[in-house]
Structures are given as structure tokens and as C-alpha cells.
Amino acid sequence: MEKIYYSYEDISNLIKNNINKIIDFNxxxxxxxxxxxxxPARIIRNYINKHIxxxxxxxYDNEDQKNxxxxxxxxxxxxxxxxxxxxxxxxxxxxxxxxxxxxxxxxNNANNIGVFVxxxxxxxxxxxxxxxxxxxxxxxxxxxxxxxxx
Numbered sequence: 001m002e003k004i005y006y007s008y009e010d011i012s013n014l015i016k017n018n019i020n021k022i023i024d025f026n027x028x029x030x031x032x033x034x035x036x037x038x039x040p041a042r043i044i045r046n047y048i049n050k051h052i053x054x055x056x057x058x059x060y061d062n063e064d065q066k067n068x069x070x071x072x073x074x075x076x077x078x079x080x081x082x083x084x085x086x087x088x089x090x091x092x093x094x095x096x097x098x099x100x101x102x103x104x105x106x107x108n109n110a111n112n113i114g115v116f117v118x119x120x121x122x123x124x125x126x127x128x129x130x131x132x133x134x135x136x137x138x139x140x141x142x143x144x145x146x147x148x149x150x
Contacts, residue, residue, distance in 0.1 A: 003144040006118075011148070012043055014118055014137040019047045021135040025114045027085035031055060033100060034073060036089030039149055040118055044087065053077065055103075057096050069099045079110035086113065090145055091120040091136065098127025119145055 027050060032041035034056030041052045056073035086100055097115060104110035114133035123142045 001144045003146050004140060005146045006148060008148045011040065011118065015040060015043050015047075018116075018135070018137045019044070022048060022085065022114075022116055025085060025133055025135070026083060027114060028082040029053060029077065029079065029084050031075065031084055031086050031100075031104070033057065033086065033088040033096065036147070037087040039147075040089055040116075041087040044116070055100060057100060059096055069096060071103070074103070075108065077108055079104060079108040081111065083112045083114065084108075084110050086115045087117075088115075089118050089147060091115075091117045091125070092123070094125035094127050094129070098125075098129060101129060101132060102127075121145075 022044060027048070030041050030044065030050045030052045032038050032052055032054050034054050038054065045052060053075045054073060055075060058070045058072055059068065084104060086097070088097060091097055101113055101115070104113060114135065115129065116135045118137045119140045120136040120138070121140055121142050
């Protein structure tokens with residue numbers, strides 16, 4: 001499969017060029033999805049002074065087909081009427097992202113959610129997220145994306 005490579009400088013520039021989307025959303029909380037969302041969240045924190053909370057999810061089954069989602073780490077915050085910004089590196093199938101949104105609504109009473117991703121892949125997505133604020137730096141073809149932290 002063809003790959004797209006990004007450097008730390010590429011990532012920093014993508015965030016810098018799209019930071020106004022986040023500033024306009026003006027989140028109360030930043031929630032990084034553990035793994036891919038941690039470094040982008042930390043870079044974003046250079047522009048907006050908000051605490052970063054982390055949720056960690058794992059998608060897998062016995063044959064490593066990524067069919068089930070396991071919650072490894074979750075937050076204990078009441079988020080009703082707070083602006084919550086979920087950060088991840090990529091919106092690929094949207095399965096994990098959609099799960100995170102639904103769990104924030106159910107467990108944490110979140111009712112004002114935004115999502116910020118570096119890349120949005122052009123492909124079929126799982127789950128409807130039309131009721132949230134969606135921000136991405138760029139839309140890319142369905143290729144393997146390699147980040148400097150991989």
C-alpha cells in the first residue's frame with residue numbers, strides 16, 4: 001500500500017495553519033485519544049492554554065481485525081454544558097472516534113463536542129457525527145499515513 005509520510009515540522013505547520021478553527025470553537029477541555037492524539041494535543045496546547053485529559057481505547061478482536069473496542073483509560077469529568085474538544089491524529093474508519101463521542105455523551109453527559117483531526121481519509125465512515133463540530137487540517141486519499149511518532 002502506498003504511504004504518506006509526515007514529519008514533526010509538517011504536523012506543527014498543519015496545526016498552526018488550522019489553529020483558528022480551535023480558537024473559534026473555544027473548548028473548555030481538550031481530550032486526547034491516547035496514542036495518536038497525544039502529540040497533536042500537546043502542540044495545540046502551545047496555542048490555547050487548556051488542560052489535556054486522555055482517554056485510551058483499543059480496537060481489536062482475537063484475530064486482530066479491530067472489531068471490538070476496549071476502554072483502557074477513561075476520564076471522570078462532568079461535561080454537561082462544557083465545550084469538549086476531542087483530538088486524534090486521523091479519521092480513518094471513524095469507529096474509535098464515534099465510540100469516544102458516544103461514550104462522552106453517555107458517561108460524562110457531554111452535550112457540546114468538537115473533534116479535531118490532522119487528516120480525514122476519503123472513505124466510508126462508521127457512525128454519524130453530524131451533531132458535533134468537526135475540524136480537520138486536510139483531507140487525504142485512503143493511503144497508509146505514517147507519523148513521526150509511529
